[in-house]
Amino acid sequence: MTATARRPFGARLAEAMDAHGPLCVGIDPHASLLADWGLPDDAEGVRRFALRVMEALAGRVAAVKPQAAFFERHGSAGVAALEEVVAVGLQTGTLVVVDAKRGDIGSTMGAYAEAYLRDGSPLAGDALTVSPYLGFGALGPAVDLARESGRGLFVLCLTSNTEGREVQHARTSDGVSVAAAVAARAAALNAGADPLGSVGLVVGATVGDDARLAGVDLAHVNGPLLAPGVGAQGAGAPELARVFGSARRQVLASSSRGVLRAGPDVSALRAAAGAAASEAAAALR
Incomplete structure (x- = not known):
């Protein structure tokens, strides 16, 4: 990685x-x-x-987010294709968030961190999505290596699937929801960062009042909020205002089908991404 790439992910994402x-x-x-x-x-x-x-969008959007599962289902050749996406991102200065949602304990979590966050690994983009539901502390190897290498994490917090509520809204013995506890741990890791910390959260753009109901203080997180569900999945300005409130400046809206269905023509993909970026900016203003 270059010296520029070693700057904290949160700062690089804010610029992008x-x-x-x-x-x-x-x-x-x-x-x-x-x-x-x-x-x-x-x-x-x-x-x-x-x-x-990548040909259409590299250098033209804040970030791209390859979903690892769709590459992995084709075996080693599919994973090699994911490595090429990461390489193009590095070559073009385009931030790549590898959406692999890794989460485990001990040496296994350490191995995942080495694969997706270590300098020199062909799978190491600029950030990785991770799951905290074996305990936030179990993410320690990823947190440490991300900080060391200037990369970022997006931690699952409030997801849009209905099954997620039974875990994310569950309350600990002191009455704090699991989601709120996750957000608080991310906020602690981002303390003092300017303009954004490098430990973000994944918060579905269609979760409605879930942040309020779960007592999650999104504005306090001081990190990026990756928001799937914008565009084709139905979230626009009213939904984003309802979910994120005063934390809207931290939101990185995620759209896939709304842009990709314009392909395979490069110019059409660029136009669709430009329109989606403008719509997201207006919705979050």
Whole structure:
């Protein structure tokens, strides 16, 4: 990594959001999207899909977010395609959030951290999504290596799936919700960071009043809030205001289908991403 890349992820993301708008485009090569693009549902189809997205959007959006599962389902050749996405991001100065949602304990979490956060690893983008539901403290190896390498984390906090509420809204013996405890730990790691810390949260843009009901202080987190669900999944200005309130300046809106369905034409993808970035900026203003 270069000296520039070693600057804290939160600072680099804030600059990218200022330059390109608060949009992260998901790279999700679903079988149906591959078919729509006239591509085969195999590792080569995934590779061509992902690299076309990077050709269209590298250097033009705040970040891209390849969903690791759609690459992994094609085995080692699919993972190699993910490595190419990460490499193009590094070459073009485009922030890459690897959406792998890793979470484990001890040496296993350490190995995940080495794979996705260590300098020199071909899978190490600029940030990684992680799951805290084996205990936030179990993420220690990832927290330490992210800080050391200038990378970031997005920790699952309030997700849009209905099943998530039974865990995220559960209360500890002192009455604090699990989601609120996760947010508080992230806030502690971001203390003093300016303009944004490097430990963000994943908060669904369609979760409605969940932050208020769970007692989650999103503004206090002082880190980026990755918000899936913007655009094709239905979240616009009213929904974002309801979910994030005064924390809207921290939001990195995530959209995949709303942009990707414009492909495979490069100019159409660029136009769709530009429109989505403008809409996100207006919705979060």
